[in-house]
Amino acid sequence: MAETSTTTDKPVGTALLVGLSTAVSLGLYASIHQPTGRALSTIGFTSTITMKNWLTTTALLLLLVQGVMSIRAQGTLFTAHPQSTRQNDVHQLIGTVAFALTLPVVFHCVWSLGYQTPTLRVGLHSAAGCAVYGAWAATALMPWHDQERRWIRPTVGAVLAGAFVTTWWSGALWYFTSVSWSI
Amino acid sequence: MTLRGIIGVLRWLVGVAAAAAVVMLFTLRGGTSQSDTPDAHLIADGAEVYAQHCQICHGSDGLGGTGPALSGSVAERFPDPSEQKAVILVGRSAMPEFGTRLDDHQIEAVIEFTRYGF
Ligand code: HEM
Numbered sequence: 001m002a003e004t005s006t007t008t009d010k011p012v013g014t015a016l017l018v019g020l021s022t023a024v025s026l027g028l029y030a031s032i033h034q035p036t037g038r039a040l041s042t043i044g045f046t047s048t049i050t051m052k053n054w055l056t057t058t059a060l061l062l063l064l065v066q067g068v069m070s071i072r073a074q075g076t077l078f079t080a081h082p083q084s085t086r087q088n089d090v091h092q093l094i095g096t097v098a099f100a101l102t103l104p105v106v107f108h109c110v111w112s113l114g115y116q117t118p119t120l121r122v123g124l125h126s127a128a129g130c131a132v133y134g135a136w137a138a139t140a141l142m143p144w145h146d147q148e149r150r151w152i153r154p155t156v157g158a159v160l161a162g163a164f165v166t167t168w169w170s171g172a173l174w175y176f177t178s179v180s181w182s183i
Numbered sequence: 184m185t186l187r188g189i190i191g192v193l194r195w196l197v198g199v200a201a202a203a204a205v206v207m208l209f210t211l212r213g214g215t216s217q218s219d220t221p222d223a224h225l226i227a228d229g230a231e232v233y234a235q236h237c238q239i240c241h242g243s244d245g246l247g248g249t250g251p252a253l254s255g256s257v258a259e260r261f262p263d264p265s266e267q268k269a270v271i272l273v274g275r276s277a278m279p280e281f282g283t284r285l286d287d288h289q290i291e292a293v294i295e296f297t298r299y300g301f
Contacts, residue, residue, distance in 0.1 A: 029208065033208070036211075036212075040207075040211070046287075047287065049265075086186070089186045089187060089190060090186075092190050092194075093186070093189070093190050093193070096190065096193050096194055096197055097193070099197060099201075100193075100197045100200060103197075103200055103201060103204050104204075106204075107204045107207065107208065110208060111207070111208055111211065116263070118262030118263045119262070119263055119266070122263055175265070178266075178269045178273070180272060180273075180282065
């Protein structure tokens with residue numbers, strides 16, 4: 001995420017700052033917290049891993065729906081200016097549900113496993129997972145319209161999407177393809 | 184309720200859930216089982232699974248035979264236990280797949296045994 005100390009627009013600067021500190025504190029806490037190796041609840045799935053895999057995949061599908069809707073309405077992805085408030089509302093609704101789905105997942109990642117870097121895949125996953133939350137915090141707080149810097153919101157959106165896909169690929173997809181698709 | 188109203192309530196609920204998750208992250212203790220602390224019960228169960236299913240190829244002391252030595256080396260080869268699990272579940276060349284023959288507990292146990300039990 002870009003440095004914003006020179007920004008004149010307070011809400012945007014604040015949002016980016018909150019996002020950055022969210023990502024950093026999540027990573028720091030995940031590194032220093034002693035991993036518990038335990039599950040709190042698998043909410044009906046057969047294991048924590050399968051719960052995490054499927055919740056993450058569902059959240060990814062919701063984000064894809066957001067993307068498809070945006071392309072259909074505006075012909076572009078990550079535009080700062082949705083054409084209608086209704087579209088804006090639906091976007092927020094879907095985003096909020098997707099965010100909620102990731103909460104039990106990331107809780108178990110951080111509480112149970114922590115920030116790990118034994119392999120490139122797992123290291124990427126830990127870093128991207130932190131970036132997801134940083135970008136998410138920033139988008140949620142950021143105003144839709146920034147007259148001067150129209151690129152900021154789309155950039156944060158793109159970071160969020162990229163980090164999310166990376167997190168999903170290195171966590172869920174890897175497990176699906178190299179271990180099992182079980183539920 | 185209008186869509187905006189629903190979103191407002193939802194965002195509020197999700198915000199509370201996120202705050203709760205953060206509080207739990209800081210306060211909940213994980214009990215004794217630690218990923219790097221060997222679990223004696225699991226190791227004992229794993230020893231049985233190993234003797235029954237793995238010993239013929241990997242040797243009674245884990246020093247190898249038809250299959251490579253596991254003793255002392257698996258934890259290094261697979262810093263990430265889930266990658267070791269993947270090999271055991273789906274097999275690899277001459278290593279048979281056990282995903283269909285062992286249940287989850289047996290697999291966790293044999294992993295624990297091969298990492299900490301020899
Ligand atoms: C958007 C946030 C995140 C999502 C959706 C997510 C999702 C997942 C999924 C689906 C798995 C595979 C299931 C498993 O092996 O348990 C996983 C594993 C893992 N996650 Fe996350 N995760 C997120 C953030 C994080 C963060 C912030 C960290 C740590 C800083 C982290 C650390 C790990 C670790 C260490 C594993 C085990 C990888 C392995 O051994 O294969 N994750 N995550």
